Each structure stands twice: as C-alpha cells, then as structure tokens.
Amino acid sequence: xxxxxxxxxxxxxxxxxxxxxxxxxxxxxxxxxxxxxxxxxxxxxxxxxxxxxxxxxxxxxxxxxxxxxxxxxxxxxxxxxxxxxxxxxxxxxxxxxxxxxxxxxxxxxxxxxxxxxxxxxxxxxxxxxxxxxxxxxxxxxxxxxxxxxxxxxxxxxxxxxxxxxxxxxxxxxxxxxxxxxxxxxxxxxxxxxxxxxxxxxxxxxxxxxxxxxxxxxxxxxxxxxxxxxxxxxxxxxxxxxxxxxxxxxxxxxxxxxxxxxxxxxxxxxxxxxxxxxxxxxxxxxxxxxxxxxxxxxxxxxxxxxxxxxxxxxxxxxxxxxxxxxxxxxxxxxxxxxx
Amino acid sequence: xxxxxxxxxxxxxxxxxxxxxxxxxxxxxxxxxxxxxxxxxxxxxxxxxxxxxxxxxxxxxxxxxxxxxxxxxxxxxxxxxxxxxxxxxxxxxxxxxxxxxxxxxxxxxxxxxxxxxxxxxxxxxxxxxxxxxxxxxxxxxxxxxxxxxxxxxxxxxxxxxxxxxxxxxxxxxxxxxxxxxxxxxxxxxxxxxxxxxxxxxxxxxxxxxxxxxxxxxxxxxxxxxxxxxxxxxxxxxxxxxxxxxxxxxxxxxxxxxxxxxxxxxxxxxxxxxxxxxxxxxxxxxxxxxxxxxxxxxxxxxxxxxxxxxxxxxxxxxxxxxxxxxxxxxxxxxxxxxx
Numbered sequence: 001x002x003x004x005x006x007x008x009x010x011x012x013x014x015x016x017x018x019x020x021x022x023x024x025x026x027x028x029x030x031x032x033x034x035x036x037x038x039x040x041x042x043x044x045x046x047x048x049x050x051x052x053x054x055x056x057x058x059x060x061x062x063x064x065x066x067x068x069x070x071x072x073x074x075x076x077x078x079x080x081x082x083x084x085x086x087x088x089x090x091x092x093x094x095x096x097x098x099x100x101x102x103x104x105x106x107x108x109x110x111x112x113x114x115x116x117x118x119x120x121x122x123x124x125x126x127x128x129x130x131x132x133x134x135x136x137x138x139x140x141x142x143x144x145x146x147x148x149x150x151x152x153x154x155x156x157x158x159x160x161x162x163x164x165x166x167x168x169x170x171x172x173x174x175x176x177x178x179x180x181x182x183x184x185x186x187x188x189x190x191x192x193x194x195x196x197x198x199x200x201x202x203x204x205x206x207x208x209x210x211x212x213x214x215x216x217x218x219x220x221x222x223x224x225x226x227x228x229x230x231x232x233x234x235x236x237x238x239x240x241x242x243x244x245x246x247x248x249x250x251x252x253x254x255x256x257x258x259x260x261x262x263x264x265x266x267x268x269x270x271x272x273x274x275x276x277x278x279x280x281x282x283x284x285x286x287x288x289x290x291x292x293x294x295x296x297x298x299x300x301x302x303x304x305x306x307x308x309x310x311x312x313x314x315x316x317x318x319x320x321x322x323x324x325x326x327x328x329x330x331x332x333x334x335x336x337x338x
Numbered sequence: 339x340x341x342x343x344x345x346x347x348x349x350x351x352x353x354x355x356x357x358x359x360x361x362x363x364x365x366x367x368x369x370x371x372x373x374x375x376x377x378x379x380x381x382x383x384x385x386x387x388x389x390x391x392x393x394x395x396x397x398x399x400x401x402x403x404x405x406x407x408x409x410x411x412x413x414x415x416x417x418x419x420x421x422x423x424x425x426x427x428x429x430x431x432x433x434x435x436x437x438x439x440x441x442x443x444x445x446x447x448x449x450x451x452x453x454x455x456x457x458x459x460x461x462x463x464x465x466x467x468x469x470x471x472x473x474x475x476x477x478x479x480x481x482x483x484x485x486x487x488x489x490x491x492x493x494x495x496x497x498x499x500x501x502x503x504x505x506x507x508x509x510x511x512x513x514x515x516x517x518x519x520x521x522x523x524x525x526x527x528x529x530x531x532x533x534x535x536x537x538x539x540x541x542x543x544x545x546x547x548x549x550x551x552x553x554x555x556x557x558x559x560x561x562x563x564x565x566x567x568x569x570x571x572x573x574x575x576x577x578x579x580x581x582x583x584x585x586x587x588x589x590x591x592x593x594x595x596x597x598x599x600x601x602x603x604x605x606x607x608x609x610x611x612x613x614x615x616x617x618x619x620x621x622x623x624x625x626x627x628x629x630x631x632x633x634x635x636x637x638x639x640x641x642x643x644x645x646x647x648x649x650x651x652x653x654x655x656x657x658x659x660x661x662x663x664x665x666x667x668x669x670x671x672x673x674x675x676x
Contacts, residue, residue: 047371054473078370
C-alpha cells in the first residue's frame, strides 16, 4: 500500500527547490496552502477541469497521456482568456485496486507524473500544490494564469459583422477517439495524438488579445461552443462548413461526411474559437503565422435572428447537441454522451 | 439524464449577480475562467482538497453534509495559514447511476447545493467557478484566500521553548465516525456534527496571525500533524496527553482510553494546531476568548532529539500513523486506513 505523503514526495516534488520561493510564489508545496504574490496591474484567470476515467479518457489510455491531457485541457481555458499560464494544482484520485499492486502503481505513477510535469515545464505552469487520494481514477486540475488588467478575452465581446475564426484544425479529438476505438495505440498517429496529447493554445491566446473581440476554447465541439459565444454576445452566426480546417488524416480515417461532422460537433479539439473585426483578420493571421499557428476564418457574426444565420440549422442536422459530459449508466466508453 | 449546463445553471448560479463583478472579481461564473483582481499588499493562499465517497464520507451521508463538509475541509487549510477566505472552485463528480433517476438526483443536488452554498455564505467564500462531470461521487474544492504580505502562518516557524496549543476540542471527528457506524443519524448529535459538519477555524487563524510562530490544521490527527510542524521547524515536542481538550461527549461515547486515542490520533477535527512564544499565550487566549474560541496549551517545543520529547513514543503507543487517506481495496468504510 502506498502512503499519500511518500507518493507526493516521490513523484510530485522532484525538485527540492519546488518547495521554495519561485518568481511570484512566496511559499511552494509542503504547507497547508501555497502563497502567491500576484503581479500588480494584472488580473488572475482561474479555471478547474476534471478528467474522469471512462468518461474523459479510456481506462487503458497510456498513463503519460492521462497526465498530459488532464493539464492540457485545463490550461486550454486559460488560453481562451488570453492569459499566461502561471500555476496549477493537481487533485489526483487514484484507483484503490491499482494501488494495491505496488509495482504496477509505481510504473503508472512514473509515467503519469512524467506526462503531467513535462506539461508543466512545456506550458510554464508551476505545480503549486494538490491532493492525492484513492477512489476511482480522476484528476481535477486547477489552473491559474495572469493577464494585464482589462485585456482578458471574454465570450461576450462579439459584434455583428465580426469574422469567426479558429486556430489550427478541427475534428482531431473525435477522429482520435475513433481510431483508438478501432485499436490504434501508437501515440505518434496524428489523430490519436490530437485526442490523447492535446496542446492548449496558450501562445495563440496571448497573441489574440490584441485582435479578438471574443474567444473560447473548443472542447465541446465548434457548434456547441459557438452557441456560448452567440448567447454571451447577443449575436448569431453564419458558418461556412466547407471552410472548416479539418485535422490531418481525418477525411481518410472517417470518410468525408463523418469528418465534416467531427469538425462541426466533435469535442476535445482544444483549439481557440475567436471573433474579430474584419480589419483585424490579416494582422492577426500574420502575427500567428510568425509563430507557426494557423487562423482560419469560418464564418461571420450577424444580428440575432438574422435569416441567414445557420448554426441552429446545422445543429439540427447534426442530430446532437455537441459533447454531453455525462455518461449514461452502463454506456461503454466513447458512446452516446460524454 | 441531467445535462451539465442545466445543472450548473439550476443549482450553482442561484443568484444572477454571481455572473457579474463582485468585490475583487472582474468576471464571475460563465466564461472559460474567472477573472480576479487581488488586493495589493496581500499574498494569495491557495489549497485544494478532494472528498471521495466511501473514503472521506459514507455513501449514505446526508447530501447537505457532503456539500458542507467538502468546502469546510478545504477552507480549513486557509484557516491554518491565517488567511481570509475569498473564493472557491467546486469540481463535482456525480455518480452516474444516481443521475439516471432524475427525481432522486434533483433531491440530492438540492440538499448538496444548500450545504455547499450555505457554507460559501457563512465563511465568506464566493463560488467562483467549477466543473461538473459524472463518475464516482467526489468533490475537489479549490479555495483561495488572502493574507497581508509576509503575515501568513507557516509550519516552519516553531522554536524550542514555544508553547504548543490547539483551538477547540479534539477527537470529535473520530468520535462522530464511531457513532455514525453505530447507526446514529441525527446531525444534531454533537459528535456527529463534528464529523459531518465541521467548522473551518478561519476566524481563529486570522487572530492567531498576531501571536503564533507556526500553525497547521488538524486533519490527520494531532500526533501526525504535529510531526509536520516538527519536521518543518526542526523542533521536537513534549506533549501532555492529559491536557488534551476532548470533544463534548467523547469519553461517554468511546470510553476513556479510546477517547484519549481519538484526541491524539483521530483525524477530521479541523481545529488549529499552533505554536507560540510563552509570553503570547495569555493575550492570544484573551483575543480568541472574546470570539468564543478556546485555545488550550497541550505541550511545548524542545530542541530536536531532546530526551524529554515524547511524540514518537506516543505514536508508537498508538500503533498507527494517524489517518492514511488510502482505502485498502475491499475495506469497508471507516476501517483500517482512510
């Protein structure tokens, strides 16, 4: 049986300096709470995301991907605010049965911690605390970033006439799940990589602060997430489904129709969805292209109720309402809702 | 089947103004992240605590107590830093089977939300965001408070000669679990109340900022938690077990020997354990007494390795190592470790 404190010391405080002050941190891991000294002139952006086994990732997903992914999906919300990632807290619930086999538990934790901590280093998010307990495998990650006061990207700033655009490519999350279900296990597979090792678009978010009128991340599917921006901003949207940038290999893997559907309503893409004034599109694309990031216009905002608005019709055609994060009891992983 | 967004709207955004700016909050629930504007001259104290069904609370615990308790145990860590509670984030994982029965699910959520939100109001912790998903019932609560810069109470400040003292009374958590296991279900029972509806000692923590050299909250049992202060501060302790203030009714419920053990190594008390210079004991007791809070000296700090130090001997006599938060597979709730 692994003990909580030993496990935290062994896997999640690899660097003795992590218990000491870091820039902006007055007290690190090891006390009742972490103490932070926020930057003046900045607002803090905070979000929490839970990833549950058999709901958000398959039980046999590689442990490294579980760690990577739990952090990435949480950080994606900071990206959507245009915030710079600073700190994260990891509440890890381990499977009690898994812990009983110490050797298997250590192998799993080694890989899990690697995935999580590599992500911390990669995305500049310092692990500032957490909790480890037993139950059914799940990870709740709280992330905190900062953004110059008043400059955060919200869902509510879109106006009629704005361009709707997305970073990167869509449908990769749903495509990756589909190839996983067909038995693909190679993390180098481009679609599987999109699903199991997503990248939060933090850099894109910070660049887009200068250009976008609204933003959110695409976690529940483009149409569902676009609905949030429409409601928050009081606009409707004319979407051009044929303009959607689809993930590499998606059409080959799923066929043209399912690939289009995955782009419109598949979840787990973690790209950014933004609106911006037409005059800002070219400079935004240029600024992002300099960092190797694509920004593709996929539609435009119109007045609410405008007859040309087509997202409600597209949603009806999808016969679904985007990702639902509740699994009906007994449903196998990846079916029905999530 | 309940949908995530409907459920959040119905139970956890009861007040339409909660989506708008509150003092220190630039953007509330409803976007990708919350935006906070921290007070200048203050540090932020942040902690996360997960409460899992059958590990931290019984599956048939009243839903109101589950909500109350999850928040209280998280806030207890802020109390231990001397921080003022400001915001919290609730990552709630609901039982998938429970959700299938909509009527039962709504009744449970009504009571759960009442317990959680009453706690938010009572302890001045604004619900600033969260996540709701399905799996095995668990709640991860992230709490954030603030404290004037440099004034937080840490585990590392105790010195030889300091008095060791505790707020309130001990053993009530373990005593409450014992009476629960005997079938007691009345939340007005003083021991059950201590176990299922604990109170974070936030006010005591803020008062003790002016007096204590170190502090932590007693969640794993006095001896285990004292060990953390000893290691962090480089001291040993002479404890007077007969001086421990035991919870009301504990000796009657458990008998003298088990009551003493519950006070020394029972978990889930959520009182504060502090050290303070002898000259500060009387004024600290006076300041706390004015707020109806008891502070009882239970020992003193000595140099590490001093022959009179007795906590290791007491721990050995307990034949246990305080609360262990991992349940051995198949262990019934409340047995062996937790």
